[in-house]
Amino acid sequence: MSILSYKTGRLKMIKDNVADFYCLAAKFTNKTGEVSVRGKIVSISEGYADSVELTASSGVYHFYPVGIIYSDYVSDGLDIWVAIQGEMKVMVVDNEFCTQSDAAVVDTTDGKASCATPSNNPQTIGIFLQNYTIPPHSNALVPIYKR
Amino acid sequence: MVIEKLGAISWLKDTDNGWDCLALKLINRTGAASTIGTAVQLNPSYEDSVYLSNNDDTTMGVVYSNGVSNGSDIWIGVIGFMRVLLKDGEEALRGITVTNSSTPGRLKGSIYVNNPYIYSLTFGLKGFFTDNVSSGTSVLAPIFVTR
Numbered sequence: 266m267s268i269l270s271y272k273t274g275r276l277k278m279i280k281d282n283v284a285d286f287y288c289l290a291a292k293f294t295n296k297t298g299e300v301s302v303r304g305k306i307v308s309i310s311e312g313y314a315d316s317v318e319l320t321a322s323s324g325v326y327h328f329y330p331v332g333i334i335y336s337d338y339v340s341d342g343l344d345i346w347v348a349i350q351g352e353m354k355v356m357v358v359d360n361e362f363c364t365q366s367d368a369a370v371v372d373t374t375d376g377k378a379s380c381a382t383p384s385n386n387p388q389t390i391g392i393f394l395q396n397y398t399i400p401p402h403s404n405a406l407v408p409i410y411k412r
Numbered sequence: 413m414v415i416e417k418l419g420a421i422s423w424l425k426d427t428d429n430g431w432d433c434l435a436l437k438l439i440n441r442t443g444a445a446s447t448i449g450t451a452v453q454l455n456p457s458y459e460d461s462v463y464l465s466n467n468d469d470t471t472m473g474v475v476y477s478n479g480v481s482n483g484s485d486i487w488i489g490v491i492g493f494m495r496v497l498l499k500d501g502e503e504a505l506r507g508i509t510v511t512n513s514s515t516p517g518r519l520k521g522s523i524y525v526n527n528p529y530i531y532s533l534t535f536g537l538k539g540f541f542t543d544n545v546s547s548g549t550s551v552l553a554p555i556f557v558t559r
Contacts (some may be wrong), residue, residue: 274425275492291556312506314543331556350491
């Protein structure tokens with residue numbers, strides 16, 4: 266068995282056992298309008314080439330999630346890594362109960378996830394890998410599997 | 413251009429032409445020389461082979477190898493940044509999901525991006541345009557494919 270660790274220009278494997286990100290990631294420009302926050306959900310930007318914006322629960326362009334921000338504290342306009350496949354952590358809405366094997370879906374709070382019964386919802390970002398049942402909390406990061 | 417060969421799956425990096433992706437090596441069974449940017453699906457008549465895609469659900473990748481004769485190995489981009497050949501007269505818009513067109517192997521944007529049904533049609537190739545490109549004849553447009 267070998268462990269693959271390879272980085273091309275805009276794709277790389279992430280193995281971060283502190284942040285618990287074990288995934289394939291792609292490099293985009295942060296156009297969320299804020300400093301990047303690890304765990305927030307992003308979509309391809311309508312306004313800027315090769316960029317991402319926070320996924321919204323409505324709207325023509327920001328409706329579908331493409332991945333989850335891995336790079337923390339990076340200014341708007343700079344490159345960030347976005348986790349696209351594998352194990353990663355998603356930021357859930359405040360005080361949300363998450364159930365293992367349920368779906369993480371885009372919430373009305375832009376860039377955050379809530380818990381739902383798995384379905385064909387196009388705003389599904391992944392499947393929760395653990396239960397998370399300790400509110401009150403805010404900006405909690407909960408592990409998911411995304412494909 | 414670099415293809416980091418691992419076998420039938422490889423990292424493909426050709427940033428000059430907008431390709432940076434994971435790629436699979438399969439046999440060109442389109443019936444003609446391969447054309448870069450065409451969408452393909454597995455060919456049920458031949459093992460380990462692809463032909464031009466005409467169905468959203470089964471589209472599995474985009475041809476990278478150009479001008480390779482029918483029956484020979486070609487590289488197919490499956491995850492990451494690549495370029496797709498638009499159907500003539502179709503434009504690309506940032507953030508829009510990619511879908512099949514009435515021309516086999518050619519893609520277009522889905523104007524019904526808020527419609528979950530349309531989204532489910534793109535299940536085979538979940539991709540988004542990353543920049544705007546005007547319509548024309550045999551135009552290549554940048555996309556990002558998450559699966």
